Amino acid sequence: MHRKEDARFVRGRGTYVDDVNLPGMLHGAVLRSPYAHARIVSIDTAAAQAHPKVKAVITGQTLEGLKLAWMPTLSADTQAVLATDKVRFQGQEVAFVVAEDRYAARDALELIDVEYEPLTAVVDARRALDPDAPVIRDDKEGQADNHIFDWGAGDEAATDAVFASAEVVVAQDVLYPRVHPAPLETCGAIADFDAVTGKLTIWCNTQAPHAHRTVYALVAGLPEHKIRVISPDVGGGFGNKVPIYPGYVCAIVGSIVTGKPVKWMEDRSENLMSTGFARDYHMRGEVAATRDGNIRALRVKVIADHGAFNGTAQPTKFPAGFFHVFTGSYDVEAAHCAVTGVYTNKAPGGVAYACSFRITEAAYLIERMIDVLAYELKMDPAELRMKNLLKPEQFPYPSPTGWEYDSGDYPRALQLALDMAGYDELRAAQQQQRERWLAGDRTGPLTGIGLSFFTEAVGAGPRKHMDILGLGMADGAELRVHPTGKAVLRISVQSQGQGHETTYAQIVAEELGIPVDDIDVVHGDTDQTPFGLGTYGSRSTPVSGAATAVVARKVRERARQVASAMLEVDPGDLEWEKGRWFVRGDQGQGRTIQEIALAAHSSLELPEGIEGHLDATTVYNPPNLTFPFGAYICVVDVDPGTGQVKVRRFVAVDDCGVRINPTIVEGQVHGGLADGVGMALMQLIAFDEDGNCLGASFMDYLLPTSMECPSWELGETVTPSPHHPIGAKGVGESATVGSPAAVVNAVLDALKPYGVRHADMPLTPAHVWRAIQGRPLRT
Ligand code: MCN
Ligand code: CUN
Structure with a gap:
């Protein structure tokens, strides 16, 4: 639609x-x-x-x-x-x-x-805690340095024990640089x-x-x-x-x-x-594994640059957002992360740009680390991932850092992506090309194939764990069906381009059998809508979408009572088919939702305790987050002479549970993939040593256009969320979370003959070119 x-x-x-x-x-x-x-x-x-x-x-x-x-x-x-x-x-x-x-x-x-x-300005977050660093927040009583918080998750001792006995340990510094969501408006x-x-x-x-x-x-x-x-x-929000x-x-x-x-x-x-920038995470990741590629444990230390004021927007108990979902999609024995937040002389923010509360950083880190491990073990990155992915029978899966993943079939999604990409043929062609290169024929670019697999945790969140400034993260919804059967739904979340006026009407239409065009969605006005915490962290579908289904079902139950009065039968003898209640065993005896709506506003005598009119309200407190996931494969051509990267193909298999509007979901994925190409290859908010912002216009802060993006190849699997009323999971940030690692992994895969194990984003031509200078080709 x-x-x-x-x-x-x-x-x-x-x-x-x-x-x-x-x-x-x-x-x-x-x-x-x-x-x-x-x-x-x-x-x-x-x-x-x-x-x-x-x-x-x-x-x-x-x-x-x-x-x-x-x-x-x-x-x-x-x-x-x-x-x-x-x-x-x-x-x-x-x-x-x-x-x-x-x-x-x-x-x-x-x-x-x-x-x-x-x-003197503090520009480098890694220097912010030096004893001689100027104190930025001398306005705060008792603040003698630039330290904001220390936060950790997982079992440190258990993780250290696995590392101590591991056959293989790899470590890598990984920077997720400062970027900006740059909405058009x-x-x-x-x-x-x-x-x-x-x-x-x-x-x-x-x-x-x-x-x-x-x-x-x-x-x-x-x-x-x-x-x-x-x-x-x-005109676009993206967390900004x-x-x-x-x-x-x-x-x-x-x-x-x-x-x-x-x-x-x-x-x-x-x-x-x-205004609210994104990322700026200085991470050091470590993986413990067996020699044949079983990942056993993960360890991460992060310095988080929050700028001059800690203005990040995330649930109170999680100062590093949901970064602790960093074990990603893999079955590990133990994991631990430690995040230190610091002040620097930069704009405040950190949680924005389709990040799902820092899951962007987490997914990028783990997916880069998997490739670093594959590099060291000389294993195929697809094989290494397949070997370590969680199995369908492990769900609901309790993660070592405290999450409960609701549902998933990861191997199926990865296999679909590999099939769509024609992975084996791509690798075979790449092998031939490399041999040609190493034999001295250096014409044409180098192909790189990059994978990523991500799991998100979206839909914040259960009131008992999650609040912002003390406000619980449940969402209200109100639905009124007017006498002639036209409906108005009022929700607390706010669309910035995600198409809420359509998808929420579709949920009501599905539940009540009222045509979508007969349903208006009202949002974005506190005088007109029930309370709720808003749109971010892809929480609208998981929370307000659920509220919408629940409130529509309440209306349907009320309609049953009215229909029972109209048909003079017991409510328990009525059955629902989309758009009408009818008498069980007598299909012809029934009333449509529109007839019921009119009767509910008429002089019809209603059963004791049943109010007139046809409306309902609800407040939805989600029992858990939803855990969408996906498998992405990017194919790039890198010109070692100029460092230029061309994204040739991009295969994206997303699983966001039941899709309410497949076209909108695909649009969301397209946008997020473009974000990923932008962050991986060109976007950067940089500063000089005095703290002057070097990315303050679109001449310096480069957004990808259709010229830099391939024609996306999308696939889907559907693993419904077991706790969401219609089985839907959020999707608004999935592709931004999952795609940067695929692009970066692809570029580094292309550079493999030069022995480059890692390079930080953005992989601009200059950066790529510099990374391979002076490096001999290796087999
Ligand atoms: N949807 C669906 N089926 C699903 C999941 C989602 O049809 N299984 C639909 C939803 O009904 C909705 C859209 O996809 O119309 C996105 O839904 P959801 O994943 O719930 O995300 P939100 O609506 O909460 O949107 C927030 C998310 C965030 S946090 C950022 S950042 C981002 C994103 O959306 N900002 C955007 N996508 C954006 N898209 C546009 N055009 N503009 C932005 O600012
Ligand atoms: Cu982190 S950007 Mo969106 O949650 O608005």
Whole structure:
């Protein structure tokens, strides 16, 4: 089924935050720090204030008076809204100008005079804990260094014991560099405070409207029922639109101060420099195995670069997100990971870009380590994987780091991918090519074949384990069937392009037999929808999708009661077929859901205790996460003369349980595969030694286009989730999680004749070229 929302999107009729223009609206702009680390000596705003079109200039000092200079982050740290004492990353928010139009606001920024006293910047996360490293967060009482947290999972002693007795141990430093989700639409908000009613309306392209509202209520002390967050159409989120940014708070303060609505939209460079980045994980992985390739244990140590404020968005108990799913898809005796979070003079963030709460890092690490082991053992990477994959009979599988994988048939998915790729023929052709090369005929590129197999844990999460800032991660849903049988579903999650208006309508249609076109899905408005924590970590299908199925089944049960009154039979004598209840044994005696809807609103006498109308509400608390998985194979051609990598083929077999809308699922996978090619080959947010951001425009931060992507070859297996009402698992981040390792493994496979065991992303032509310089060809 095609997406319902595309009717407006393909006609350019979407409504994004920047399309919303309120009467009398003013425009805000943020003055940002040119330094990565500097003390603020003084800020002179007089000239800006004198600008004829300027209505307000807000600084950290202004906010201090309102106790709003600092705000809590989603990781219970504090973040400066506008800097008061120091600036801690290049691009940090220093002042906010409100003016009659956006040009005047930006012009006035240049009239603000800030005197800075530059300080040494901490750029390398591995140096952040050095005794002589400058302390970035001297605002925090008792913070004498740049340490944020130590966190671990698994059994360290048991893991060390396996390592001590292992036949083979391989170790590898693996960096997952800092990247940025770079949604096409940048972040922005319009705040509209009505001083008469005390109502604050915030239009904002947030992925989590309800969570934002509650946080605003807690921070600003505004009564929650007087805050309305509206998230209209969103032009891509990818985790970048989960946090609350200083610009949003400034727009709110701007509106309260001026009494007018204030719009703030950041530009591309502001988005790339200051909003939620992704990854920046410095990992050291170790594998213990037998000589014939049985993986016995895994050990990882991580330095996690969180930037200047710990603004990561993840369940409270998991400061490294779900990184501890790093044993991946393999059967190991023991595993242990230890993660140390540090402050650096960079933008805050870390959990974004289709990461499933750091499962990207985990999947990349394990899949790189498997290839490193295969390299050392001189084994075929497909054979090594097949040998160690979990077996179908091991599910539900308790992992050594505390997960319970719900369901899976891994060998089937890998075999399908190998068959689709024609793996044996690819290897045979590669072997011939290598022999030709080694014999001296060096024409044409080198082929590389890379595999990855991933398992994700998505759908956060069970209330007893998971919350964000104390808010449990259950989702509400409301379904109303109107008298004429048309339905409106209200959900708490928010689409940024995932097609929720279609897929959630499809779930209701399937459960009630109402045509999809007769069902509207309302989301993204806290005044119109039940509470829930929002869209990220591919949690919408696992949590709100389940809530939708449950609420539709509740309505169906109510419909049974109404039908029993209509047909004057016992409810227990009724049977359901899609769209109608009928009398068991008398197929012709029945009532359609539409007839029942009308009767439920009529003068029909209903049984004792049965309310009129046809609607229901629910709150879904998932019993476990869902565990989608997949097998990916990438084929590249690498030109050793230039270092250029061409992705020739990409086979992706995904298993996300029951697929609600196969076309949407394929679209999600296509997007994620492009992400993987981008991260593996070209994307990087880099910094120079002074902390200047070198990836602040699309000239430097390279996104893949169709030119860099092959025609994706997709396959599927279906292993339903046993605990999800319709057997669906999340898929929105699967391909981004699984694909980078396949691309990198393919490039390194191509470079095997040069004896390159590992190289870090992004594998740009220069990086690939440098990796093989001076290396003799080996057999
Ligand atoms: N779906 C399905 N059958 C399944 C699983 C999912 O039909 N078995 C459908 C869903 O109904 C939904 C879509 O696929 O329409 C994605 O579902 P899900 O996996 O539940 O993910 P979410 O809806 O929670 O989306 C979040 C996820 C995340 S966290 C990132 S990051 C990301 C992603 O989605 N950001 C995106 N995909 C994106 N796609 C677009 N276009 N834009 C983004 O910002
Ligand atoms: Cu980690 S990016 Mo998605 O969860 O919004």
